[in-house]
Amino acid sequence: MSKSYFDETHTAIGHPKSTFMQWMLTVDHKRIGLMYAAVMFTFFFVAVATAFLMRLELFAPGAQFIDGDTFNQAFTLHGVIMIFLFIVPGVPAVLGNIVMPLMIGAKDVSFPRLNWFTFWLYILGCIVALASLFTDAGFADTGWTFYAPYSLTTSTNVIFTLVAAFILGMASILTGLNFLVTIHRLRAPGMTFFKMPLFVWGIYATAWIQLLATPVVGITLILAILEKYFGIGIFDPAKGGDPVLFEHLFWIYSHPAVYLMILPAFGIMSEIIPTFSRREIFGYRTIALSSASIAGIGYLVWGHHLYTSGMADTAKVIFSFLTFFVAIPTGIKFYDWVATMYKGKIILSTPMLWALGTIITFTIGGLTGVTIAMIGVDIHLQDTYYTVAHFHYAMLGGVVFLFFAGLHYWFPLVSGKMYNETHAKIAFYLQFVGFNLLWFPMFIAGYYGMPRRYFDYLPEFQIYHQVSFFGAVIFITGLIYMFVVFFKGWRNGKPSGTNPWNATTLEWHMPSSPPPLENHSKVPYVDFNPYEYHHGEPVVKFDYETMKRID
Amino acid sequence: MDVNNTLQGFNTMAATFAKDVDQAFWINFWISVILGLSVIIPMFYFAWKYREKNVKDEDIENVTHNTALEIAWTLIPTAMLMVLFYYGYTSMQVLRTMPAESESIVVHVEGKKWSWKHTYEANKNGFVHKSKELYVPKDTNIILKMTAPLNDVIHAYFVPAFRMKEDVVPGRVTKQWFHSEKLGTYDVECAEYCGTRHSDMYTKINVIPKAEYEAWFEGNSKVGPGEKEVEKSKGQELYDDNGCAGCHSIDTDATLVGPSLKGIGAKHDATYLKDAIVTPDKDVPEGFTAGVMPPFALPDADVDALVDYMTTGK
Numbered sequence A: 001m002s003k004s005y006f007d008e009t010h011t012a013i014g015h016p017k018s019t020f021m022q023w024m025l026t027v028d029h030k031r032i033g034l035m036y037a038a039v040m041f042t043f044f045f046v047a048v049a050t051a052f053l054m055r056l057e058l059f060a061p062g063a064q065f066i067d068g069d070t071f072n073q074a075f076t077l078h079g080v081i082m083i084f085l086f087i088v089p090g091v092p093a094v095l096g097n098i099v100m101p102l103m104i105g106a107k108d109v110s111f112p113r114l115n116w117f118t119f120w121l122y123i124l125g126c127i128v129a130l131a132s133l134f135t136d137a138g139f140a141d142t143g144w145t146f147y148a149p150y151s152l153t154t155s156t157n158v159i160f161t162l163v164a165a166f167i168l169g170m171a172s173i174l175t176g177l178n179f180l181v182t183i184h185r186l187r188a189p190g191m192t193f194f195k196m197p198l199f200v201w202g203i204y205a206t207a208w209i210q211l212l213a214t215p216v217v218g219i220t221l222i223l224a225i226l227e228k229y230f231g232i233g234i235f236d237p238a239k240g241g242d243p244v245l246f247e248h249l250f251w252i253y254s255h256p257a258v259y260l261m262i263l264p265a266f267g268i269m270s271e272i273i274p275t276f277s278r279r280e281i282f283g284y285r286t287i288a289l290s291s292a293s294i295a296g297i298g299y300l301v302w303g304h305h306l307y308t309s310g311m312a313d314t315a316k317v318i319f320s321f322l323t324f325f326v327a328i329p330t331g332i333k334f335y336d337w338v339a340t341m342y343k344g345k346i347i348l349s350t351p352m353l354w355a356l357g358t359i360i361t362f363t364i365g366g367l368t369g370v371t372i373a374m375i376g377v378d379i380h381l382q383d384t385y386y387t388v389a390h391f392h393y394a395m396l397g398g399v400v401f402l403f404f405a406g407l408h409y410w411f412p413l414v415s416g417k418m419y420n421e422t423h424a425k426i427a428f429y430l431q432f433v434g435f436n437l438l439w440f441p442m443f444i445a446g447y448y449g450m451p452r453r454y455f456d457y458l459p460e461f462q463i464y465h466q467v468s469f470f471g472a473v474i475f476i477t478g479l480i481y482m483f484v485v486f487f488k489g490w491r492n493g494k495p496s497g498t499n500p501w502n503a504t505t506l507e508w509h510m511p512s513s514p515p516p517l518e519n520h521s522k523v524p525y526v527d528f529n530p531y532e533y534h535h536g537e538p539v540v541k542f543d544y545e546t547m548k549r550i551d
Numbered sequence B: 001m002d003v004n005n006t007l008q009g010f011n012t013m014a015a016t017f018a019k020d021v022d023q024a025f026w027i028n029f030w031i032s033v034i035l036g037l038s039v040i041i042p043m044f045y046f047a048w049k050y051r052e053k054n055v056k057d058e059d060i061e062n063v064t065h066n067t068a069l070e071i072a073w074t075l076i077p078t079a080m081l082m083v084l085f086y087y088g089y090t091s092m093q094v095l096r097t098m099p100a101e102s103e104s105i106v107v108h109v110e111g112k113k114w115s116w117k118h119t120y121e122a123n124k125n126g127f128v129h130k131s132k133e134l135y136v137p138k139d140t141n142i143i144l145k146m147t148a149p150l151n152d153v154i155h156a157y158f159v160p161a162f163r164m165k166e167d168v169v170p171g172r173v174t175k176q177w178f179h180s181e182k183l184g185t186y187d188v189e190c191a192e193y194c195g196t197r198h199s200d201m202y203t204k205i206n207v208i209p210k211a212e213y214e215a216w217f218e219g220n221s222k223v224g225p226g227e228k229e230v231e232k233s234k235g236q237e238l239y240d241d242n243g244c245a246g247c248h249s250i251d252t253d254a255t256l257v258g259p260s261l262k263g264i265g266a267k268h269d270a271t272y273l274k275d276a277i278v279t280p281d282k283d284v285p286e287g288f289t290a291g292v293m294p295p296f297a298l299p300d301a302d303v304d305a306l307v308d309y310m311t312t313g314k
């Protein structure tokens, strides 16, 4: 048996003998991706548990078993973990790291040591973020948005969270930088930009956002820290500062950040749909360029979060208008994906089920986003559960669902084994049904005027919260089920072989399964498009020793 | 709190512009349904039509372009989205185009942790009405000029039945207006997160007949129209005006945000209580944190009156 990346590794310093130290010091992109996955999903479960706590509390109006302050800390903890620890590093840190270099025929990212450093910076950020749980003042209660002046005056421990968000932002910038250089410099010869798989395009567009937008939030967080602890008077109205300025600065980053979450996820969709339709993708260039244009226009729409902040009406109109122009390229992608299924052969394996399920949930998430891009309507719906339901449909029903799709898709690549498909499908259906039950009622509650971040609510909203609670139970059951399926697959799954899905892109052309430490045996020459099928069979075939084409 | 929790009028349209907002919402809803189905129906259809069993490998076709279709699915949704942008814009216009102040009643709103206060312009006698709930005549333009104290945080004045909302920002005056043609009582909620009792920051808007409003407004009653005036001491008035009740209960032992003030006179002397109002961080009772209660810079006489009220109930 040839050696896989589990058997040997390169390390940042020295040649440690112990397996443990080899993992801690590894610079191999595949191992680093796996370590991100382990840490991120651990936190994900903490955040899900926190969310379940909130759902339990909201089962009936009035206090059930926690008080208002604890509830406020709970949604802050949930939001901070989900955003800064989980979904912002998200798909790039895990699947970008593992798959992107393989897809472009590289041996690793451009700066493997920097990649290692970034991982540990991320870990430091996580520790600082959660450390305040154990201080006297307790975890921040500001919401994940840290709006001034509330964050300046609260007695809870916001400094840890702000510093952590800053560190995590730093890690995000470094990941972006590393990936940008990798994609520019390490593509296999012959692979022009328009021969890259679309997942790489997603990672590429994202990397620019990470690099250019994240510094803005870094500066904002520093200003907030200086304001809170040194009273410089930028945001504090009592000193002549402007709290609304904070909102602007915050959203200048945080709006592009939502595209930073979704673009790599769209990339996953673009890999899965052609593979399981056994044909070439429809509108390759349109999809690639729409990612780029979303990343571009995404910088100019942040004001749609501030329609009720007292901003000038002219500014609202401009922001609203631009926002509609992000919806267009997004919509086109969906038509392209569906068109890819036309005259294909649709194989409903688990990754495809997740992808198709997401077409439904993200369509709802995207179109309800259009509702609140409409100024007059948003004035009513802003800061209600309609908005909360919208972003859960987009982030959970969009990004996270596609993340899961990607995990199922690349699981055999990473582990060399196959999970049990039947059980994996049951887990999908549970989560799909649970999710819709969990969040759809909240659109209605929001429409009738149920504000967000409410610990207590008027009795008329109870029915929606109760349905939502049962949805959460089903969803979380499915979630746990899915991870059990993964664990079992990892331990006892059948060997998958190098290309179990009959896919075309380079990561499926490995000499062995799981892949060896330095990936492909030789750097391939890429004179073909990423999704070339003929009569349902991949066109391009390689001799895995020489990486020469043999078709 | 004293606003009892019943949902009032959320599903009614009680302001003139509510119908514009709802119209924009429902246009959006139906266009969304069309756009959504234009993706989801073909998806299901293809997944069924080209299902694995049904397709022979030779029949797979690599269709990668279709210019006419691509133009159609770019331009048609774009046109629909522009319609939505337009209705978003027009519904904003009716919400945000303030009527002339000369043809409206102006009411000043102060939102602070965690209560609302409405202050009217002086009436003929020079008397200024202040009230927790808002009383307005039917069929009249009302302009709200809203702000929060400098040492407070952002709130938002949200009236679901009117479909209107605007942030209430310390150090700024934001405005919104409405015109209601429906008598009734409508809930106001705080929609911008403001801390511990954010979800208790309710008040109400009472739309009453014009004559009733006039009679009340020109009088000097210290309570709302139709309410029986109870004699209030100066201390109690200050206690209500300054929103102490938002954080302290005084008739019961319930701990809200601060400790209950019931029987406080037996526990502390007047000096302590004065300090507790003017410099609350000086002595912090056990189980509470400093920095939550804002310092109140009130004239000495007012502080004395408050202390009297707390110790004697008068």
Ligand code: HEM
Pocket: A048, A051, A052, A054, A055, A075, A076, A078, A079, A080, A082, A083, A086, A087, A142, A143, A144, A145, A388, A392, A395, A396, A400, A438, A451, A452, A453, A454, A472, A475, A476
């Ligand atoms: C198990 C599934 C989930 C449940 C049951 C859940 C539930 C909730 C609830 C009840 C709230 C509080 C809403 C409020 O009071 O305003 C909330 C807020 C939030 N959730 Fe989730 N959620 C889930 C998954 C996610 C995921 C996957 C993400 C992102 C990746 C996410 C991101 C957020 C954010 C950013 C907030 C706002 C926090 C804030 O207001 O500061 N949630 N969620």
Ligand SMILES: [Cu+2]
Pocket: A254, A255, A258, A301, A302, A304, A305
């Ligand atoms: Cu945004």
Ligand SMILES: [Cu+2]
Pocket: B154, B155, B156, B190, B191, B192, B193, B194, B195, B197, B198, B199, B201
């Ligand atoms: Cu509030």
